[in-house]
Amino acid sequence: MARVELDNLRKVYDNGHVAVEGASFEVGDGERVVLVGPSGCGKTTLLRMIAGLEAITSGTLRIGERVVNEVAPADRDIAMVFQGYALYPHMTVAGNLSFALRLRGMAGPRLQARVAEVARLLGLEEVLSRRPAQLSGGQRQRVALGRALVRDPQVFLLDEPLSNLDAGLRAQMRLEIARLHQRLGTTMVYVTHDQVEAMTLGQRIVVMSEGRVQQIDTPMVLYQRPANRFVATFLGSPAMNLLRARMLRADAGWGLALADGGQLPLPARTPVDPAWEGRELDWGVRPEHLLPAGAGGGDAFEAVVDVVEPVGSEIHVNLRLGEARLVARLPPGDPPLAGERLRLSLAPGALHAFDPDDGRALT
Ligand code: ATP
Numbered sequence: 001m002a003r004v005e006l007d008n009l010r011k012v013y014d015n016g017h018v019a020v021e022g023a024s025f026e027v028g029d030g031e032r033v034v035l036v037g038p039s040g041c042g043k044t045t046l047l048r049m050i051a052g053l054e055a056i057t058s059g060t061l062r063i064g065e066r067v068v069n070e071v072a073p074a075d076r077d078i079a080m081v082f083q084g085y086a087l088y089p090h091m092t093v094a095g096n097l098s099f100a101l102r103l104r105g106m107a108g109p110r111l112q113a114r115v116a117e118v119a120r121l122l123g124l125e126e127v128l129s130r131r132p133a134q135l136s137g138g139q140r141q142r143v144a145l146g147r148a149l150v151r152d153p154q155v156f157l158l159d160e161p162l163s164n165l166d167a168g169l170r171a172q173m174r175l176e177i178a179r180l181h182q183r184l185g186t187t188m189v190y191v192t193h194d195q196v197e198a199m200t201l202g203q204r205i206v207v208m209s210e211g212r213v214q215q216i217d218t219p220m221v222l223y224q225r226p227a228n229r230f231v232a233t234f235l236g237s238p239a240m241n242l243l244r245a246r247m248l249r250a251d252a253g254w255g256l257a258l259a260d261g262g263q264l265p266l267p268a269r270t271p272v273d274p275a276w277e278g279r280e281l282d283w284g285v286r287p288e289h290l291l292p293a294g295a296g297g298g299d300a301f302e303a304v305v306d307v308v309e310p311v312g313s314e315i316h317v318n319l320r321l322g323e324a325r326l327v328a329r330l331p332p333g334d335p336p337l338a339g340e341r342l343r344l345s346l347a348p349g350a351l352h353a354f355d356p357d358d359g360r361a362l363t
Pocket of ligand 1: 013015017037039040042044046
């Protein structure tokens, strides 16, 4: 096992495109870290730099105590699992699993024992003599994982390993990967664009946008204390509501006057910086912090129901407040009707404030 340390990593492709800028963080020994961000944010490039598949333009990369900037991929003691599995189609599962070990000169009973051990770990014993085309998507994915596992590397790198699977299988494999990691304790860096996968798999998450790391923390801290507007709206489903509004002081207390019309009274205990008075800021409210009036929030306000999405365990209600759009996560029950006026209030402590220019969190 080993820790991975990135110090100010930068990647400029030959065409001048800066794919990664100033990436600095550490993946602890045995830690499971997820890199997440929208398509094109540079997460795959960063993972490939760790793997040695992409040259590092500047900065320092360490695996264990060793600087590996110039070390060939095969000598980094890492194993990578790719999105497309990259299984050898003409080889059996056993052949695929043993290939890397045979390349390293392992043979005979030792090789067989190692392959059998990994097959058992991944539930592949029954399919060892099949070829990839004769496997289900989940089984193929397990073989791809198994090929990385057999080598017992210091670090696992996984690039969107579940994206070819359907939703049910993806959730199941996600659990299997977490379980496997708990058992093996190998340092793991996992890339995905899927925020649910990131939240459920990451002991810590690195959120990236436009080549830059936006925030690094545990899933709960990222959710509760996003460092900026990007992180706030990227994590969470439905996404955090964002409203541009001026904070105003009225007789009854503080309230928000929305740029799109409409007013939002703030709960009495909302922490308010008096310097914000009259300033136009971006305000964020998670959908679960819009409560039915009388359910413990602040003063009520009315919004008009636009579209209702009952998702079983809760109801997502899309609303209009003036010209602004809001979504509320309400408890299951009788869904409101489109066009109905719904009385809601804000949960105390629910507001996030962001600088409208650079998106930095102010609360
Ligand atoms: P995705 O989820 O779509 O794979 P990503 O976050 O992994 O996206 P990267 O593949 O790392 O993003 O790409 C980052 C940026 O670098 C993108 O704008 C991409 O177009 C660009 N890029 C990737 N590979 C190259 C290359 N070989 N030459 C030039 N630009 C590249």
